[in-house]
Amino acid sequence: MDPTPATMMTNVKSTHPKFQIQAVDFLHIPRHRRLQTLAVTIWGFMVPICTGTFFMLCSFPVLWPLIIIYSLWAYTYDMSPRTGGRPKAWFRNLAFWRRFAEYYPQHLVKCQDLPADRPYVFGYHPHGIIGMGAFATFATESTGFSKAYPGIRPHLLTLTTNFHIPIYRDILLALGVCSVSKKSCSNILSQGPGSSITIVVGGAAESLSAHPGTADLTLLKRLGFIKIAIQHGADLVPVFAFGENDVFEQRKLKNDKGTTIYKLQKGFQALFGFTLPLFHGRGLFTYNFGLLPFRHPIISVIGRPIHVTKNPQPTKNEVEAIQRLYIEELMRVWNTYKDVYAPERTRELVLVA
Template sequence: MGAQEEVDYDQSDHTKIKFVPFVVPRHRRLQTFSVFLWTTALPISLGIFCILCSFPPLWPLVIGYLTWVFLIDQAPMRGGRPQAWLRKSRVWEWFAGYYPVSLIKSADLPPDQRYVFGYHPHGVIGMGAIANFGTDATGFSRLFPGITPHLLTLASNFKLPVYRELLLALGISSVSMKSCQNILRQGPGSSITIVVGGAAESLSAHPGTADLTLKRRKGFIKLAIRTGASLVPVFSFGENDIFNQLSNERGTRLYKLQKRFQAVFGFTLPIFFGRGLFNYNMGLMPYRHPIVSVVGRPIKVKQKDHPSTADLEEVQERYIAELKRIWEDYKEVYAKSRTKELTIIA
């Protein structure tokens, strides 16, 4: 099997393990290794922390660090601690090149305004969101000069020792309302990226589909109106194609169990699978499948401290219309293998 076949093989064929050939170009090995590092960053970070805790002389430092994390540090609420050298690291170029991930601009975004990017779909993990907004691997700073991106994630991620420091260094911040307002109030050019569908939408992330959880998601719209920030829909073609998921149709026992887990813990765990480090069709790493993120046209809003329900619905209607415009304009190029059309399911 040649190296190119790693992208093109039939992901639905799991009758036997397809191992990676011994001879693979160096750049592809680096790409695979970078993705492996990111997918294992959490357990590696927790492992490092546990090792530190195993040395009694370090306990005062560990206690001090945990006190700082849980009681003092406000960085997750203020835009993180972004490090340009890390966001522009060659590792992220390998990471984006693995799929590959690319970013398309369909309109200029003036740097004298503030923006709320709505990212769709969530996918199982949201690898395109990380590559495009959590790093500069796909050229966000070049395409949108003067705009500072902050990808947002659950506040609970910033309670995880060591791992939180990586997120903060990438400029990733908490998705809480207070955090969003703090970032947008930093002035012109500030922006946040919210993966709107969240945990609920991850359960609908099946290859060939584009099922969005959006109808009842109006918090980000209210945020934009209150702060006067323009809304910018982003649709990522291919985000749902990098993993397979066990069948979990609505009403099934598995779906109900996942929803119950979400209600208790605030997130859910899709039962997914992909490829491995040394094989193409068995493991928890994503498949090599192109992810193309199209940034839509900005939707300007009139600033109001207390938007009415009618205000929210009017802006949401315009937002959905722009999202559908992106789908219709690009689906024949980037979603040729789709099994259904864009659907807003909830």
Template sequence: MSRPVLAPRSPSGSIRGRLSSLATLKPVKNSLDAFHFAPSTVPFQRRKETMAVAGWAILIWGSQTLFITLCCFPALWPAIAVYLFWIHFLDKAPWRGARPSPWFRSCAWWQDYAKYYPASLKKEADLPADRPYVFGYHPHGIIGMGAFATFATEATGWSKEFPGITPHLLTLDSNFKLPIYRDIALNLGVASVSKRSCTNILKKGAGQSVTIVVGGAAESLSARPGTADLTVKKRLGFIKLAITNGADLVPVFSFGENDIFDQMPNEKGTAVYYFQKRFQAIFGFTLPLFHGRAMLNYNLGLMPYRRPMIAVVGRPIPVTKSANPTVEEIQKIQDLYLTELKRIWDTYKDDFAKKRVKEMEFIE
């Protein structure tokens, strides 16, 4: 409770003077005033949406805690040993297109996840299901929550908008070493981002697709509300992948992906920047120092803010298959790709990025 601060005593010392002083009482700001707490009258549907996002945010830690708890029961050790052997030596699903479950991708939990922001999809052109595709997703954001909603679930209506095209959101190999979590990802159609995995998926032919979050760990360090700094200039691997597999390239720009978290200042030369770069060099990914909201307050926590995300799926760029494309061929396709990406930004920025503080920029 706030405590009052008394104004100076009236020189006269009279009762009237003291009453006048009490009229000028000012409360000292309580430390809790800095938090904007969620009211108790929040509708049940919104609480469900918040729980869905919170569940996804702690899924890695929760699944590993569950696995460690199961390991505490000796009766389960034989089954756990078989499971671990299967993970590390037998199961090749992460490199062969995962094992997507249409039912799991469409369950109500993911619908609530997408409604939280809300996340939505905007299609610019039909994509014939008679060829493979490589989708380049921008920006990476802090975690890529919009990429997950669009490509790993049916919450934004992927199959309805692009019938016959099977999406595979790609992630690091290390995620498939995590018990339980890996199986959840595989049932959502999430696969490894390795070259072997991409080739295995695309060579299946018509209707197969991979989604690569092009900026990767480096771009997450530039993810701030109102900005769109894309780490893409030197990223030619996904373009070469498309050419060698004869897959059309499709740029996807997610308006709002950078707006759902705030990040600590990490300009070059700062201690935060040095720490993040060293962490990336050692572990292969970075650790953005960010914050959002929490379940019970709106301004401090590790959950994303409720801010709209609209993934605009652009027009396909036709690619002619070539087993050994030259640097000139790759750069020519890259120029077309960047031009299309800029066209998407210029077309929709006044509708979906009204609070931008700068224009989109291609960096590194």
């Protein structure tokens, strides 16, 4: 099959200006674009929205018994973040998520069918600033994952700290999002054929390299996800999201690794598990400065699977051999689609430690 839908993308050029502030003309914006922007704005500020709502509810004494029960259950007894979440098909199919994906827009390109007779580990690249493509593709049905791969149950993995935020944690669980801990990976992959996890391999370190027109992947020393796949006999599937690095602008620092800002960012990462890139996007009232992502297409190309033979105790040589096959397929995806979906790239894909 030819996985390149010519009608899907006729222009992958970013439309955001860089050299002057341009105000949004609300009077002439179509209704569907307003709804798309609203969806992205709400989701972008969902953490403070959920946190504020929780503390507002705490201001009503009549609700305290319910809040205490909820807190005890969520933070003591609920093991869902480590056992597959509580995914709800109707919630993953909400029109809200379709509006979210249409904003960029986001699309999924399938290279090959994946039989639902085995578990899978999807490796997502690049991380970008936030990982918008990973969320839309694997945590919602806005790009049609379940239709493309029937029988496969996707679970996007994220930091455990996200499940410490009240209400927000329940939204993530309803989308099937789970913790990225080793225990969580093992629990999900042990659920039998069709179970799958998606790991944004580059993590926080890679987000500091997320610049438009580039694809610097922190991958060469990332062997943990491959080892987990071998231990559970899960086929590995590389995913490359063209455009993920283009939806935000990040400040470029001269000699990044030697700057005080870089050292502070790495220290923050070591302490909290994530970092804070100095980035900006567009705003509600201007097109080229704010915290909303730019309207730039994100195309998630899901590659061919690397078959893995189960081995509970794989050797280092075995893990490295599978890694070479994984990188080979990832490079094939890049070389096949880069001229279609990344014509404005400033350099080729780079693998770093």
